[in-house]
Amino acid sequence: MSVLELTKESPRNAEMVKTKVAVAKGDGIGPEIMDATLRILEAAGANIEYEFIELGEKMYLSGNTAGIDQKAWDAIRTNKVVFKAPITTPQGKGYKSLNVTLRKSLGLFANVRPVETYTPYVKSHFPNMDVVIIRENEEDLYAGIEHRQTQDVYQCLKLITRPGTERIVRYAFEYARAYGRKKVTCMIKDNIMKITDGLFHRVFDEIAAEYPDIKSESQIIDIGSARLAANPENYDVIVTANLYGDIISDIAAEIGGSVGMCGSANIGKEVAMFEAIHGSAPDIAGQGIANPSGLINAAVSMLAHIGQADIASRVKNAWLRTIEEGYHTADIFEEDFSKKRVSTAEFADQVIAHLGETPRHLSQSQLNSHSDSSIHIPDYKRKTQQKELVGVDVFIDWSGDDPEQIGDALSTITADRLRLKMITNRGVKVYPNGISETYCTDHWRCRFADLSDDQKKKYNPIKHIQIIDLLTQLHEGGFDVIKTENLYEFDGHRGFSLGQGE
Ligand code: NAI
Ligand code: MG
Numbered sequence: 001m002s003v004l005e006l007t008k009e010s011p012r013n014a015e016m017v018k019t020k021v022a023v024a025k026g027d028g029i030g031p032e033i034m035d036a037t038l039r040i041l042e043a044a045g046a047n048i049e050y051e052f053i054e055l056g057e058k059m060y061l062s063g064n065t066a067g068i069d070q071k072a073w074d075a076i077r078t079n080k081v082v083f084k085a086p087i088t089t090p091q092g093k094g095y096k097s098l099n100v101t102l103r104k105s106l107g108l109f110a111n112v113r114p115v116e117t118y119t120p121y122v123k124s125h126f127p128n129m130d131v132v133i134i135r136e137n138e139e140d141l142y143a144g145i146e147h148r149q150t151q152d153v154y155q156c157l158k159l160i161t162r163p164g165t166e167r168i169v170r171y172a173f174e175y176a177r178a179y180g181r182k183k184v185t186c187m188i189k190d191n192i193m194k195i196t197d198g199l200f201h202r203v204f205d206e207i208a209a210e211y212p213d214i215k216s217e218s219q220i221i222d223i224g225s226a227r228l229a230a231n232p233e234n235y236d237v238i239v240t241a242n243l244y245g246d247i248i249s250d251i252a253a254e255i256g257g258s259v260g261m262c263g264s265a266n267i268g269k270e271v272a273m274f275e276a277i278h279g280s281a282p283d284i285a286g287q288g289i290a291n292p293s294g295l296i297n298a299a300v301s302m303l304a305h306i307g308q309a310d311i312a313s314r315v316k317n318a319w320l321r322t323i324e325e326g327y328h329t330a331d332i333f334e335e336d337f338s339k340k341r342v343s344t345a346e347f348a349d350q351v352i353a354h355l356g357e358t359p360r361h362l363s364q365s366q367l368n369s370h371s372d373s374s375i376h377i378p379d380y381k382r383k384t385q386q387k388e389l390v391g392v393d394v395f396i397d398w399s400g401d402d403p404e405q406i407g408d409a410l411s412t413i414t415a416d417r418l419r420l421k422m423i424t425n426r427g428v429k430v431y432p433n434g435i436s437e438t439y440c441t442d443h444w445r446c447r448f449a450d451l452s453d454d455q456k457k458k459y460n461p462i463k464h465i466q467i468i469d470l471l472t473q474l475h476e477g478g479f480d481v482i483k484t485e486n487l488y489e490f491d492g493h494r495g496f497s498l499g500q501g502e
Helices: 011-016 032-046 055-060 071-078 100-107 160-179 196-208 222-228 242-255 293-305 309-325 344-353 370-371 403-413 464-476
Strands: 019-024 048-053 079-084 110-116 131-135 147-149 154-156 183-188 215-220 237-240 262-268 270-277 387-397 418-425 428-431 445-448 482-489
Touching: 011 482, 019 032, 032 237, 032 293, 032 309, 032 344, 048 071, 071 428, 079 262, 079 293, 110 160, 110 242, 131 160, 131 242, 147 160, 160 183, 160 196, 160 237, 160 262, 183 196, 183 242, 196 215, 215 222, 215 387, 222 242, 237 242, 237 344, 262 293, 270 293, 293 309, 309 344, 309 370, 309 418, 387 418, 387 464, 403 428, 418 464, 445 482, 464 482
Parallel strands: 019 048, 019 079, 079 270, 131 237, 183 215, 183 237
Antiparallel strands: 110 131, 110 262, 147 154, 262 270, 387 445, 387 482, 418 428, 418 445
């Protein structure tokens, strides 16, 4: 059964059948904040059966470089809901980030991070901030495909896919609709990355048109994040690619004054994982002073997700009331705002004592179990397009520094009608007609195309065998070919960027 189906259970069924959840207590402050949170859930009447799993440091140090064993995988895949305290990734080579492994292996495509402020009870410059960042969680520069190609040049592949983008953008609009939000802002850098971020922007526009009830806008990520930091109250839901989302969600949490307070959800088609956004805080571990609020807020999202929204609201309202009453852990304690500096366990006691109450001034939480289950992401349907090979970029390792020299040498090589069109170095055209100020590395991108009836614009179709012939000649000519990228058109649309100045 998928998570989405699970949430559709009727309340009566939910009462009878406990929802099983895989729980990892984590490392550092993990066990302290997890114990506090589970006590609150128990007292609030959450209808959950826990299956405890071992993840993280202990696993790593026992020689498991992934930080997770088969037993934990089985429990996660059977239960489909994971509640996870932060774990410590040991420093040093060979240890893989378990968070990245979990997200990618389980297809947790959406990272949902709500950031709210609780002024005047918790200090922040932004009293009216209430932003949800929806970050694509699997693609982009996090594909982990990196290569060193020459003495001087290192490369990381940025992969943006149409199915991945459609999924995350649709999720953002569905989320906005389900949670009564008014606007979705897309943040990208498509003025520079016209093909990858350009796709993200285009898909955003396509899908936004299907949601006329929700406002939509796009901003370039640099000015977008600056505006988010200056006026977060102008944002509602933000959807963005993996790396940008990683950065702006930390900015949002930090300016909200509440890194210890935010929870996050990692949502997949089958599995969902809920956790605090902070790490295992080894500097304060074992002292009983950590703020369990991030994990409590993650638990609230989890309860809503598994169809127990009434319990979720009960916990959230008691938590809001506790914050209002001024029972604060050390990280948010302020003489002027707080009543008592409490330990992790005392904070949990206060939340339990306030169960059944609602906040007096902060807005009351009214979660709805139908919100999550109303989110439906259709399966991706690939449209068939006509793909035509029209050229090849050959990357050559050459330690000379005069583009004319390599350009003239390559101009003598032809494979059928395939011949050198231009050379770029770090993306800037240096041949023909480069300028002497351009700095050149040892990494030359040499574009070959059929220019026979060329008006210097149109690329003509070519055949793979011409590329093989070209590579043979380059090899025989003593050129050190690093790699090739084929140039394609899809339904007549160029599928590659032009060189700067091409
Ligand atoms: P961190 O978030 O653990 O700590 C940063 C600072 O915030 C520390 O001063 C810490 O004391 C404080 N802090 C964090 N959570 C708090 C809380 N609930 N209450 C009070 N203060 C809190 O980040 P750091 O130090 O960079 O990472 C520590 C370890 O956590 C590393 O091994 C890292 O890999 C891991 N980590 C794990 C994550 C996860 O499991 N999702 C996420 C981020 C980091
Ligand atoms: Mg991060």
